[in-house]
Amino acid sequence: MDAHEVKPFLHQLVRAREALLAQIAEQRGGVVSRADVAAEHYEHSDDDNSQINTARELEFAVNEHETAELLTIEAALQRIKEGVYGFCLDCGASISHQRLSAAPQAMRCLPCQTKHEQQPH
Numbered sequence: 001m002d003a004h005e006v007k008p009f010l011h012q013l014v015r016a017r018e019a020l021l022a023q024i025a026e027q028r029g030g031v032v033s034r035a036d037v038a039a040e041h042y043e044h045s046d047d048d049n050s051q052i053n054t055a056r057e058l059e060f061a062v063n064e065h066e067t068a069e070l071l072t073i074e075a076a077l078q079r080i081k082e083g084v085y086g087f088c089l090d091c092g093a094s095i096s097h098q099r100l101s102a103a104p105q106a107m108r109c110l111p112c113q114t115k116h117e118q119q120p121h
Helices: 003-028 034-043 049-082 097-102 110-118
Strands: none
Touching (some): 003 097
16 A cells, blocks of 8 residues: 555544544543542542442443554554555455545454454453
8 A cells, every 4th residue: 555545544543543542631630640530539439339349340441442442543553654554464465445444443354354353362
């Protein structure tokens, strides 16, 4: 894929990264860490322990999801820099523009992604 073809995907990835980082910052209440926000939240809570634990688990799950999403975006940006963006990591075939438009962070062509998802983890 040449630089002209990659450009729309690059912009899409950069916008997605910026939006995700803004979302994370907003959830943290600004530039403070999630640990600080969580500690403050739980120190002053009148909730019982089960409610606190459920809320904590939900926050950790959201954090893990956002972190994983950010890593896939960063990996796609790295593949652009390396000149290998748009090629399947498993079989080396070109990933369709339609798939990349829908998921610019895609690492695999659709058949390889399907096979990957069906493998036991």
